[in-house]
Amino acid sequence: MFRLKQVSRATLALFASGVALSAVAQQQQGTQLQRVEVTGTNIKRIDAETVAPVEVITREQIARTGQPTVADVLRNLPANSGGSFGESFGNSFAPGASGISLRGLGQKTTLVLLNGRRVAGYGFAQNLQDSFVDLNAIPSSAVERVEILKDGASAIYGSDAIAGVVNIILRRDFSGVEASLSGGTAEGKKDYGFNLTGGVGDLGSDRYNFFGVFDYYKRDELLLSDTKFGATRDYRSYAGGRNHQSLTGGGTWAPVVPTATNPNALSPSVRQAIAGCANTINAQQAIAMGLLTASSPLNTPTNTFCMFDVNKQISALPGTERLGFLGRGTFEFSATTSVYAELGLSKNKTEQTFTSPFFSGTTGLERVGNNLRPWTYNIQFAPNVAGNPFSTNAIFQGSLIDLGTRNNEITSDSVRGLVGSKYTLGTWDLDTGLGFSKNVAESMNFNRLSLAGTSAVFGVPTTPPTGSPPPFPTSNSSSYDLNNPANNPASVRNQMLASFPRKSTSELVFFDTKATTELSSLRLPGGAVGLAVGFEYRSEKLKDEPDPLARDGGILGQGITATDGKRNNTALYAELALPITKQLEAQLAGRHDRYSDYGSSTTPKVGLKYTPVDILALRANWGKGFRAPTLPEISKSSASFFTTVTDPQGDVIRQISGVFAGNPNLKAEKSESFNVGMVIEPVKDFSVSLDAYKIHWTNVVASPSFQDIIDASCPNPPDDVDVDPPCPSTPQVIRENNEVVTILSEYQNLNSRKISGADIDVRWGIPTTEWGKFTLRAGGTYVHTFKEDGVEVAGRNDGSNTIPRIKAAGSVDWDIGAWKFTGRLNYIHHYRQALLPASFFSPTTANQNGAYPIYVQSYTTLDLFTSWKVTKNFTVSAAVINALDKTPPYDPGFSSTYLYDFSQYDVRGRQIRMALNYKM
Secondary structure, three states: OOOOOOOOHHHHHHHHHHOOOOHHHHHHOOOOOOOEOOOOOOOOEOOOOOOOOEEEEEHHHHHHHOOOOHHHHHHOOOOOOOOOOOOOOOOOOOOOOOOOOHHHOOHHHEEEEEOOEOOOOOOOOEOOOEOOOOHHHOOHHHEEEEEEEOOOOHHHHOOOOOOEEEEEEEOOOOOEEEEEEEEEEEOOEEEEEEEEEEEEOOOOOOOEEEEEEEEEEEEOOEEHHHOOOOOOOEOOOOOOOOEOOEOOOOOEEEEEOOOOOOOOOEOOOOOEEOOOOOOEEEHHHHHHOOOOOOOOOOOOOOOEEEOEOHHHHOEEEOEEEEEEEEEEEEEEEEOOEEEEEEEEEEEEEEEEEEOOOEOOOOEEEEEEOOEEEEEEOOOEEOOOOOOOOOOOOEEEEOEOHHHOOEEEEEEEEEEEEEEEEEEEEOOEEEEEEEEEEEEEEEEEEEEEEEHHHHHHHHOOOOOOOOOOOOOOOEEOOOOOOOOOHHHOOHHHHHHHEEEEEEEEEEEEEEEEEEEEEEEEEEEEOOEEEEEEEEEEEEEEEEEEEEOHHHHOOOEOOOOEEEEEEEEEEEEEEEEEEEEOOOOEEEEEEEEEEEEOOOEEEEEEEEEEEEEEEOOEEEEEEEEEEEEOOOHHHHOEEEEEEEEEEEEOOOOEEEEEEEEEEOOOOOOOEEEEEEEEEEEEEEEOOEEEEEEEEEEEEEEEEEOOOHHHHHHHHOOOOOOOOOOOOOOOOOOOEEEEOOEEEEEEEEOEEEEEEEEEEEEEEEEEEEEEEOOEEEEEEEEEEEEEEEEEOOEEOOOEOOOOOOEOOEEEEEEEEEEEOOEEEEEEEEEEOOEEOOOOOHHHHOOOOOOOOOOOOOEEOOEEEEEEEEEEEOOOOEEEEEEEEOOOOOOOOOOOOOOOOOOOOOOOOOOOOOEEEEEEEEEO
16 A cells, blocks of 8 residues: 555556546556545555545445445534534524534535535524535535545645545536436335436547536435334333323413412413314323323323324425536646636425414513513413313414424525636646535424514414513414414415524635645655645625515514624645655645634644555544634624523522624634544555544533523622512613513634544455455444533533434445445444433333433444446346334434434335436
8 A cells, every 4th residue: 555556557648637637538548557546645645544534435346336426425424513504403503504514513624626626615604603515515426436535634625624624526527427226215205316417529539528426316305203203202112211292282271370479370270172182182091191190190080181293394305406517628738737617506495293272371572672672472361262171371382383384495506617728837736626506495484473463363473461470361362263273264374483594694605726746856765846826716605585474473483593604714725745664754834814803823734644564554643623613603683583491599490581693803723633544554555544633622612501691790689570670781781671581692713622533444455366355344433522612522412413423334345247245234322311310211200111320322234235237338226224114213302292212213114225326
């Protein structure tokens, strides 16, 4: 691996796709070794084993996973260890997209490149603030290979490369026609795929090549209730499992029994299911089902409840339809000068389902000046109004199932254009490009409760009542029958509902030029010094526009996001490859970035590779890194939502509106990374690499805790709500009638992360025998420590992301004649259940079954693949993913909605897939 040895033409063609010369031109050069560019360095090199650790996933390896998309392939990457969200995150602020999170540091710290260049991020920010590239916008059939640099690389590539780089290399040329048809099924749902590639011209003989790739993919929506894991929300069969079905989800009445301090207090013991309930149970049945304890005040013989299982209303994986296109043309004027142009298009449509609108406890917003204040939109129904079964005022608790589900239709349209030239000036090889990239994401929100329409139907005001605590408005006349939803006409239902869009546009314009050379006049004992220098200019824009109806509080239970930001970035960088001796190579790199908003960052990098003998290489890397604040973090932006805090005044839990705002005074996040490792190749085609990493990430942008903000605003609270002096209103804490209603916050450089661990990668190509050729691969990541502000969260689920200590994969390829077979094991280690207290699982709590689960269980899946080359041009392949039909481990702490960690696991169970491929 480390000697200058003969390399097959196929291998040369694989690694030479980043240069202007074609594979045919390489063949004409005979056995001369061609220098190529590898992720992690800008200097072309002969040896593909660089100073820094790089994992390469080839086109064939991608095919042999059996996975339908590149996003699915990268999900199983061992280094993708936490905080990687895909489409299964239905209640996301960035719905319909898939990202990647190396080292568990979050999607904002992994730089995703296409052919070594940046693309516009997804229009919607994840977690309100994290910008990332949507992997779903990349046509899978256009991917040639993926290179993963598992080391900080800000000195080479700039911002966002704190955790590493994922460089997706697309096809550079193609001649002929290739078509593929694929399909799969899981849990009774299906997906389909079709792609067509066509190209003309040969760079070696014709000096030109033009080709295009068309990619189509469609997948049915999968509800949680369709899956083996989510067939019911009764999880008592799991260790510590509870029955998570809702006693009031279908609609239950509770009489109002005012107290001296609370005019809205409900009876502690009386409940009655609505008359039109589809699944009424009594208290004893609720106890038997683990939904009540015998000691509960609600254990009254006359009580009835309307039980409902919301899994039938929640997307486990949304339906999607995607169209993708890649077109590229290359023309060579001479052996040293070529021009190229590239066009990428994608159009994705995602449809997801979420629970019905709920009424009791729904939070409304009222705009007061520039602020939004919340109010709980409960209504007291007078006797005999809207089916009230009691002779006193009563409150309805539950979902309005007859109104249908709250659905989202997300469209994401992306365009990417690039023109450039590769040319030689003297001894310098140059690559200059000008590009444009844009993503327009729109989420259409269906079936939300309209404040005006709902208030009109129930005959109550659209503004919150005054008083402390404010009394709920009372309905004396209603055109909507809560007790018998089937009686409601469509006109009344439609009056209560509203649909509205959320739209965001992300744009990127760039110009770059890079020059590389060998300094023949500056030779070291190991050879000539390599040099690369470059310049980049980028202009970024992000505009997230909330709909006026949601912005002004016209939708019940709806937060908003808004961003309007832009900035420019210029960068200069240089890199040296120093062959100090035949055995010792050094890499020195430096980069200076200047941003128009926060300022500038300078990042150095030093790397060493020492090859004392042919079979062993030792390497070490040190570097500084940075991440520029995202536009939602630093520009004119805001995000409003609902949360709860404990008000120091009266020690009362209150529901409030929270607001995050962009902060123009933010600094860049900083990092320092270390990586040491070795690669051993004792015999041909057998290698073992072992790398240890360490990253210290500081100045992490976050928002202060809302609870900390309110506690700081009232350090000496009164013992009673009515005692003077009351807690004051402040610029951050807004109070009305001595009660907190809104807390304002802005992003700040607050947090830090310290992580360390190790990667191992084993590859063994067994020489071909009469039994065929075998190739064994195994890799894994071990997280030794992961500290967030000094608190260890490795092997736990209570950090900002779940961090399993071990994530690994191993595969065996067997090729014999026209047949290919692959078996692959994927493994995620157990982690400590730290998000929930033991009382959640204790025998005094309803739904407990078995001992407190100290750990969320480990997870192992088996994937199988086979292909048969029927003729020279025609291939049939099949795959069984998760062949043993394993379900995700139960983890109610990560998500009370999904009850498993959807950032780690696939809930689909066994998938059966088949594909046909024809080349001519």
